[in-house]
Amino acid sequence: MKKLVSALAVIAIGASALAAPTFAQDKKFTIALVPGLTTDAFYITMEKGAQAAADALGVNLVFQGAPDFNPVTQVPVLDAVIARAPDAILIAPTDTTQLVEPLRKAHDAGIPVITVDTFIGTGVYQTGAGDADFPLSYIASDNVLGGQIAARALATAIGDKGKVYVSNVKPGISTTDQREQGFKEELANHPGITVLETQYNDNDANKAASQLQAVFARNPDLVGVFGANLFSAIGAANGVQQSGQTGTIKVVAFDAPTSIIDNLSTGLVDLAIAQHPAEIGYYGVVSAYAHLTGQSIPTAIGTGFTVIDKTNVADPEIAKYIYSN
Numbered sequence: 001m002k003k004l005v006s007a008l009a010v011i012a013i014g015a016s017a018l019a020a021p022t023f024a025q026d027k028k029f030t031i032a033l034v035p036g037l038t039t040d041a042f043y044i045t046m047e048k049g050a051q052a053a054a055d056a057l058g059v060n061l062v063f064q065g066a067p068d069f070n071p072v073t074q075v076p077v078l079d080a081v082i083a084r085a086p087d088a089i090l091i092a093p094t095d096t097t098q099l100v101e102p103l104r105k106a107h108d109a110g111i112p113v114i115t116v117d118t119f120i121g122t123g124v125y126q127t128g129a130g131d132a133d134f135p136l137s138y139i140a141s142d143n144v145l146g147g148q149i150a151a152r153a154l155a156t157a158i159g160d161k162g163k164v165y166v167s168n169v170k171p172g173i174s175t176t177d178q179r180e181q182g183f184k185e186e187l188a189n190h191p192g193i194t195v196l197e198t199q200y201n202d203n204d205a206n207k208a209a210s211q212l213q214a215v216f217a218r219n220p221d222l223v224g225v226f227g228a229n230l231f232s233a234i235g236a237a238n239g240v241q242q243s244g245q246t247g248t249i250k251v252v253a254f255d256a257p258t259s260i261i262d263n264l265s266t267g268l269v270d271l272a273i274a275q276h277p278a279e280i281g282y283y284g285v286v287s288a289y290a291h292l293t294g295q296s297i298p299t300a301i302g303t304g305f306t307v308i309d310k311t312n313v314a315d316p317e318i319a320k321y322i323y324s325n
């Protein structure tokens, strides 16, 4: 169809049009995807979705990121990506404020920016405020809602009473901040539950495991933990196991890598809240392509969740949301 439209246009304009520049939609666009870190099943799954869209649209996808979730390592990767002048950048910024100026460089160079998973500023873009509103779109889970879902599930698992805490990465990350916010807002409606101080693990599962043991040592009546992302959840679950508290301290996990899913049947993890990272990647590429070919795009696209527990994990319609390795 594209080719036909181009051919008709050439005939209509006449022979001189043969020397005309290529039509925009015939160009092979290069879209860069900069993840929060490269070795995370969440972003690996996102890349697969992005690649599926790139294949369908004839786009060249470049996946380039840092080995850890940290602005100090992400910014140089971003600078290198900008230097390659891709047609658009999809990025999961690792900090709401520290990525604003580095991303503005891309914007100033005329490279459209879309943030996926995480956001900069408030995440409300294209408002004309001129601060961090320059990205075209934010494509992600509803992380406040995800935190609320986690809180309700944990409340049910612990019989609506007792001490719990959040195992989290570090402040300044939009996604995990919002999950903690939603979790605490929801638990404010559960007077029998006490939320202890959040433990920040810097995305290090070993640290999260040690913290679980230390919190348990201080609070032998601890009954639950919310792991606010993949590494926090894996670490918290390991800490519960190492403390000999499997099934007694309930674990609700954000994210659904196989290592978490395998622990649903053992009772170590009560449930996993799977995001849909492949959808985020797919719609990221589709949105960038739509913009590059002259279409308007929404400033925000929300993707869903699938709650996985031992009762539904064998269902292929559920299991398809387990992250790729």
Ligand code: T6T
Binding pocket: 036, 040, 042, 043, 117, 118, 175, 176, 228, 229, 230, 231, 254, 255, 275
């Ligand atoms: O939970 C995801 C992602 O949504 C978050 O922004 C950072 O952590 C993960 O990548 C999981 O490790």
